[in-house]
Amino acid sequence: MNKTYQTHEFLPVYDQESRVLILGSFPSVKSRETGFYYGHPKNRFWKLLAFLYDTKEPVSIEGKKEFLKERKIALWDVIESCEIAGSSDSSIQNARVNDMNIIFNAADIKAVYANGKKAEQLYRKYLEPVTNRSIVGLPSTSPANAAFSIDRLADCWKRITEV
DSSP: OOOEEOOSOOOOOTTOOOOOOEEEEEHHHHHHHTTSSTTTTTTTTHHHHHHHTOOOOOHHHHHHHHHHTTTEEEEEEEEEEESSSOGGGGGGGEEEOOTTHHHTTTTTOOEEEEEEEHHHHHHIIHHHHHOOOOOOEOOOOOOTOTTSSSHHHHHHHGGGGGG
């Protein structure tokens, strides 16, 4: 598959009450089509969060934004633009990162989490030296991470509810 240059086209979700920041790498093709984070129906992000907070899975974009804000969760991606083949994190090249200070200056973020290894690696390489804030890597909710059941993901991800 050929790589194309892509730019992140939707805004971060946060407000001054946000305390947890969850970072992905870059939106998948399906997310870019739907215009919001974790838009692929087989990505378990929204299902996992609903499970962790013992509530119904949000469906609409507005419902998802409200879900995050009610739980003081900020959501964004590490990458602002890059060359990528489809949705493959392993194909990412020439990445430009987002300015995390947009969120850090607006909210009292207590913990930063990466959804997957690529987000964690890119944050550690490009953003940690600038922000002086560490990141905790969590297993990816992507359908490509089939080794992790929803229960196994929940065991790892439950720490976001404890901040």
